[in-house]
Amino acid sequence: MKRDKNLPLTETTFYILLALLERAHGYLIMQKVEELSDGHVRLAAGTLYGAIENLIKLKFIMPVPSDDKRRKVYLITDKGREILRFDLERIKHMAKVTEKALK
Amino acid sequence: MHIFKIFIDYTKEEKWLNEMSKKGYEVINNSFGYTFKNINPEDITYRIDYRTFKTKQDFIDYCTVFEDSGWKHILGSKSSGNQYFKKVSENSDDDIFSDNISKAARYKRASNIWLTFASSYFVILISLALTGAINLNAFINPKELYFTPGLWEATGLTFWKKFLFETPFALGRGFIWIIFPISIAIYLYCILKASKLYKKTIKDK
Numbered sequence: 687m688k689r690d691k692n693l694p695l696t697e698t699t700f701y702i703l704l705a706l707l708e709r710a711h712g713y714l715i716m717q718k719v720e721e722l723s724d725g726h727v728r729l730a731a732g733t734l735y736g737a738i739e740n741l742i743k744l745k746f747i748m749p750v751p752s753d754d755k756r757r758k759v760y761l762i763t764d765k766g767r768e769i770l771r772f773d774l775e776r777i778k779h780m781a782k783v784t785e786k787a788l789k
Numbered sequence: 790m791h792i793f794k795i796f797i798d799y800t801k802e803e804k805w806l807n808e809m810s811k812k813g814y815e816v817i818n819n820s821f822g823y824t825f826k827n828i829n830p831e832d833i834t835y836r837i838d839y840r841t842f843k844t845k846q847d848f849i850d851y852c853t854v855f856e857d858s859g860w861k862h863i864l865g866s867k868s869s870g871n872q873y874f875k876k877v878s879e880n881s882d883d884d885i886f887s888d889n890i891s892k893a894a895r896y897k898r899a900s901n902i903w904l905t906f907a908s909s910y911f912v913i914l915i916s917l918a919l920t921g922a923i924n925l926n927a928f929i930n931p932k933e934l935y936f937t938p939g940l941w942e943a944t945g946l947t948f949w950k951k952f953l954f955e956t957p958f959a960l961g962r963g964f965i966w967i968i969f970p971i972s973i974a975i976y977l978y979c980i981l982k983a984s985k986l987y988k989k990t991i992k993d994k
Contacts (some may be wrong), residue, residue, distance in 0.1 A: 698888075712850070713857030731855040732838050732885035736894060757857075758850040 692744065695773045701727050702737055703762055703770045706747050711757035712738065741766070790814060793822035797982045799837045799895060800990075806835040806873075819864055819873070834876035836860065836885040839895040841902065842867045860885055870902060893990035896983040903983070907976035914969040927963040934959035 695703070698719075705718035715738075716729045729737070738760065741747045746766035752759035762770070796802035806816055806823075810833035814825035842848040845867055852862040855874055859881025865872035874885055886892035917923050927934050932941065940951050 712854035716858060728882065728887060730882050730885050730887040731858045731860055733887045733891040735851060735854055736891045756849055756853045
């Protein structure tokens with residue numbers, strides 16, 4: 687099977703998609719990513735903004751309506767979920783063969 | 790205080806603004822050069838991004854992401870390109886970018902806009918050339934740019950009065966198009982410089 691050209695996801699992209707399984711605005715994404723990654727991935731505002739723009743272009747996330755007039759809110763799309771699952775399978779496989787090899 | 794200065798290197802510009810703040814000058818405008826107001830000397834961290842926006846809503850959302858994370862948007866508008874931020878929270882990180890690729894990408898966005906300008910000027914220049922509006926003979930024989938009847942036969946004060954009166958019009962008629970190749974050259978220079986800075990930023994430690 688030919689692999690999606692967006693795989694493997696970068697660590698940043700992976701965590702942003704993971705954070706957006708629930709709707710969130712920019713700053714909330716930054717906080718969630720930091721929490722999910724045990725503080726290893728700290729996104730700065732400019733970097734996050736560019737990443738969001740790129741993920742919208744790829745149709746992995748989409749803006750959703752919200753009451754907040756100043757902050758756009760985003761949510762993962764079906765295509766985004768799919769790519770996240772593909773990458774999970776890739777990571778699982780890597781973990782499996784590595785654990786076996788290092789035993 | 791007003792200082793006229795042009796930067797292409799964002800890192801240098803950020804450093805310069807920081808040094809000015811340490812000397813007691815805070816930037817309040819940069820529409821034509823930089824305007825500063827006097828403040829008590831302070832070590833202010835500035836960061837610059839390059840972005841233009843389709844809607845006012847997009848622009849507000851962008852500024853809010855920064856403000857939520859401790860960076861106050863101080864200069865820039867929806868379509869100005871350069872966006873200036875000042876660090877206002879002790880807890881926030883020292884940069885608005887957390888990796889080199891996104892830090893370098895601002896040069897690419899700026900370059901793309903400059904390239905659009907340069908190409909439109911190029912199209913205008915070509916159209917002027919094709920419609921015969923550019924008269925290269927004027928370099929050899931500038932006299933033909935003067936239309937005042939009997940100008941070259943006049944003498945003394947009458948000649949100088951007529952001559953000086955028409956000179957601005959003659960220059961406009963003959964050489965105004967030079968603005969276009971000059972602008973194109975300036976944009977191309979900026980694009981070249983930005984591309985070097987892009988590569989340098991990617992490689993930075």
